[in-house]
Amino acid sequence: MVANSTGDGAAPAAAGAAPFVPGTTPTDGPLLQLRDISKSFGPVQALTGIDLDIPVGEVTALVGDNGAGKSTLVKCIAGIYQPNGGQLVWNGNPVQLHSPKDAADLGIATVYQDLALCDNLDIVQNMLLGHEVTRLGLLNEISMELTAKQTLRDLSVTTVRSIRQPVGSLSGGQRQAVAVAKAVMLDAQLVMLDEPTAALGVSQTELVLGLITRLARRGHAVIVISHNLTDVFRVADRLAVLYLGRLVATGPAAEFDPQSVVDYMTTGTSGRLGNGSLSQPTASSGFGTGSEG
Amino acid sequence: MATTDHDVPAEESPSSPVAVAGAGESAAEADEAAHLARGTTSPELLANSLGEYFRLWLRRARSGESGALPVIVGLIVLGAYFQIREPAFLSATNIANLMAQAGWIITIAMAQVFVLLLGEIDLSVAFNAAIGGTITIWMVSVHHPFPTWLAIIVGLAVSGAIASIEGLLIVWLKIPSFIVTLAGLLGLNGVLIWLFDEAGQVGNGGVISSHNNFINDLAGGNLSPVAGWVILIVALLLGGCYLIWRDQRRRTNNLAAPPLGVTLLKLGLMAVVGAVLVAVLNVNRGSAFTPLEGVPWVVLIVLVLLGGSTLLLTRTRFGRYLYAIGGSAEAARRAGINLSRIRVLAFLLAGLFAGVTGILYTSLLGSMSNDFEGGQYVLYSVAGAVIGGVSLFGGRGRMLGAVLGGFVVAVIYNGVDLLGLGAAGQYIWTALVLLAAVTLDALARRGARST
Numbered sequence: 221m222v223a224n225s226t227g228d229g230a231a232p233a234a235a236g237a238a239p240f241v242p243g244t245t246p247t248d249g250p251l252l253q254l255r256d257i258s259k260s261f262g263p264v265q266a267l268t269g270i271d272l273d274i275p276v277g278e279v280t281a282l283v284g285d286n287g288a289g290k291s292t293l294v295k296c297i298a299g300i301y302q303p304n305g306g307q308l309v310w311n312g313n314p315v316q317l318h319s320p321k322d323a324a325d326l327g328i329a330t331v332y333q334d335l336a337l338c339d340n341l342d343i344v345q346n347m348l349l350g351h352e353v354t355r356l357g358l359l360n361e362i363s364m365e366l367t368a369k370q371t372l373r374d375l376s377v378t379t380v381r382s383i384r385q386p387v388g389s390l391s392g393g394q395r396q397a398v399a400v401a402k403a404v405m406l407d408a409q410l411v412m413l414d415e416p417t418a419a420l421g422v423s424q425t426e427l428v429l430g431l432i433t434r435l436a437r438r439g440h441a442v443i444v445i446s447h448n449l450t451d452v453f454r455v456a457d458r459l460a461v462l463y464l465g466r467l468v469a470t471g472p473a474a475e476f477d478p479q480s481v482v483d484y485m486t487t488g489t490s491g492r493l494g495n496g497s498l499s500q501p502t503a504s505s506g507f508g509t510g511s512e513g
Numbered sequence: 514m515a516t517t518d519h520d521v522p523a524e525e526s527p528s529s530p531v532a533v534a535g536a537g538e539s540a541a542e543a544d545e546a547a548h549l550a551r552g553t554t555s556p557e558l559l560a561n562s563l564g565e566y567f568r569l570w571l572r573r574a575r576s577g578e579s580g581a582l583p584v585i586v587g588l589i590v591l592g593a594y595f596q597i598r599e600p601a602f603l604s605a606t607n608i609a610n611l612m613a614q615a616g617w618i619i620t621i622a623m624a625q626v627f628v629l630l631l632g633e634i635d636l637s638v639a640f641n642a643a644i645g646g647t648i649t650i651w652m653v654s655v656h657h658p659f660p661t662w663l664a665i666i667v668g669l670a671v672s673g674a675i676a677s678i679e680g681l682l683i684v685w686l687k688i689p690s691f692i693v694t695l696a697g698l699l700g701l702n703g704v705l706i707w708l709f710d711e712a713g714q715v716g717n718g719g720v721i722s723s724h725n726n727f728i729n730d731l732a733g734g735n736l737s738p739v740a741g742w743v744i745l746i747v748a749l750l751l752g753g754c755y756l757i758w759r760d761q762r763r764r765t766n767n768l769a770a771p772p773l774g775v776t777l778l779k780l781g782l783m784a785v786v787g788a789v790l791v792a793v794l795n796v797n798r799g800s801a802f803t804p805l806e807g808v809p810w811v812v813l814i815v816l817v818l819l820g821g822s823t824l825l826l827t828r829t830r831f832g833r834y835l836y837a838i839g840g841s842a843e844a845a846r847r848a849g850i851n852l853s854r855i856r857v858l859a860f861l862l863a864g865l866f867a868g869v870t871g872i873l874y875t876s877l878l879g880s881m882s883n884d885f886e887g888g889q890y891v892l893y894s895v896a897g898a899v900i901g902g903v904s905l906f907g908g909r910g911r912m913l914g915a916v917l918g919g920f921v922v923a924v925i926y927n928g929v930d931l932l933g934l935g936a937a938g939q940y941i942w943t944a945l946v947l948l949a950a951v952t953l954d955a956l957a958r959r960g961a962r963s964t
Binding site: 320321336337339340341345346349350351352354357358362366382 | 833
């Protein structure tokens with residue numbers, strides 16, 4: 221269960237369905253705040269003092285080289301890993317995620333690279349897998365098909381020929397779209413996508429990038445992990461650069477350029493931006509560029 | 514107005530990137546072609562008219578998703594061959610025999626479907642059937658006069674329990690089902706011999722006979738001719754009304770539905786086949802003094818089991834999860850499905866169908882013996898399911914396919930017997946048909962890829 225430390229008597233279970241815990245004022249602040257998150261695996265320090273705000277309605281891109289800790293961070297938010305230190309704050313309330321189910325109940329959906337779709341099932345069956353609607357013990361196909369259709373329409377996914385098509389017959393981009401639609405349909409407020417364009421061709425990438433943008437415009441908070449800086453700059457409203465488990469730069473995407481991001485990704489610092497408009501996280505670890513050595 | 518919109522309608526401006534992506538660039542077209550070749554969508558939901566339905570259906574058949582077609586063609590070819598070689602093959606007497614013989618072969622193929630859909634296999638299914646059948650027949654034999662209904666329930670329960678234990682071992686110890694059920698095959702064969710020889714002293718000289726009329730009638734008895742017609746007409750009316758009502762509900766909800774013509778054509782075909790079958794089986798096969806006529810009970814039993822299991826597989830969460838786990842266990846797990854529970858339940862169902870098989874088998878022979886050839890019969894079950902289009906790798910196949918596939922095995926069994934070719938012919942024919950079924954499937958798939 222999601223631990224809710226506000227102690228105001230609000231039922232934590234309601235957090236899954238309703239956007240805000242009753243009794244607390246909906247804040248205009250970020251949907252999710254990471255406060256000084258660290259995670260270690262034995263002697264290996266995977267994440268150190270991560271402070272990051274994830275606002276609603278914006279795409280936050282998480283970039284970094286291999287082993288920088290992107291996946292570890294996403295898994296901490298998805299409830300797969302439990303951080304060793306620090307605090308996750310959801311809508312202003314500190315929460316602890318003990319399992320992926322806790323995260324899902326809260327409204328956090330993750331679309332992993334392998335998409336986790338059943339090729340032999342059709343789009344509707346995949347989108348509602350585990351959340352089937354039944355009537356008198358029998359599946360209510362009409363209700364499920366209408367739900368799936370509405371979600372796809374909301375996301376403007378229009379290239380599928382029939383939503384009764386097996387997912388195995390779809391193209392890579394369409395599969396990604398189905399996986400995203402599946403996540404969104406379950407009342408997700410925060411959608412995390414792991415390398416959504418990694419295996420896609422040009423037109424399929426367009427499809428997925430358009431989808432990511434629309435997700436954010438619809439009021440979801442979106443986190444995208446990507447290696448592809450071109451794609452990142454096309455969709456991201458905010459960037460967060462990880463280097464060796466530390467957050468070395470965050471800020472609006474407009475304040476970065478590809479070269480500075482590459483510098484941050486590979487060296488943890490960038491000489492090109494000296495004006496301090498980017499927030500250099502200094503929260504607890506007090507790291508500076510020198511501490512990376 | 515029945516607007517059958519197959520595509521999710523594009524309401525956004527057509528210049529949105531998504532719409533553009535599908536608007537006929539060469540890449541998108543190549544994609545499209547590939548999907549059509551692999552076009553596994555049911556033509557029912559894409560076609561607007563009967564003609565278009567046939568066009569789509571042909572294309573789908575060529576791409577290897579031919580559904581029940583190859584097995585039906587196979588049945589016709591086999592039937593024609595046996596009829597030419599032996600004119601008694603299509604006589605009313607032999608057709609009634611064939612139906613009675615087919616019963617247990619079909620149910621054992623159905624039993625296998627539940628586990629094959631998961632990508633598992635149950636090699637012990639035949640000996641499990643023998644144990645269930647032995648217990649039922651022992652409970653109603655002369656010295657153990659339990660009520661018949663209780664004997665049947667206990668027989669089914671024992672088979673179900675045995676299969677569930679195998680399922681639990683597979684889930685808990687994570688041993689492949691092939692190994693667990695191979696152990697089951699050997700162990701249950703031993704238990705069967707032990708039941709007859711030492712423990713229960715079941716039967717005489719390794720054979721126990723059935724003197725219970727109800728059990729003997731399951732495979733040997735017939736419906737009255739009138740009852741045959743009444744049941745056929747009621748079933749067709751109910752089925753037809755349901756299909757038309759269902760399609761109409763889809764149309765009123767603005768969802769794609771099969772053209773009315775297709776539904777009517779299917780119903781018409783079913784009506785013709787059913788009527789011919791009932792008419793032939795209602796012919797008096799006995800003499801004027803001791804009439805022998807009517808549809809065998811076992812036909813009704815198999816049809817009820819087919820209807821029930823199809824409902825279970827296609828219209829319940831359990832069935833959906835079977836297919837999901839067979840398609841991608843990881844995706845099913847992440848969707849919050851309890852894989853262990855579904856796996857054990859699938860084995861339980863296989864066990865229950867094995868129990869039915871055992872009872873139908875004893876009913877057909879009027880006895881059960883300790884030289885039951887379970888090692889051979891389990892292969893009938895796998896062959897029947899595979900001939901009927903059930904994939905060995907999980908996630909694909911229908912119960913109707915297994916019924917037709919099991920029927921093919923029974924036709925060979927019966928026809929080869931009529932030709933007097935004996936066991937050698939039976940094995941070789943079954944082997945050839947099995948190979949042909951799988952080859953056809955593989956060739957169709959390869960053809961789909963290369964075009």
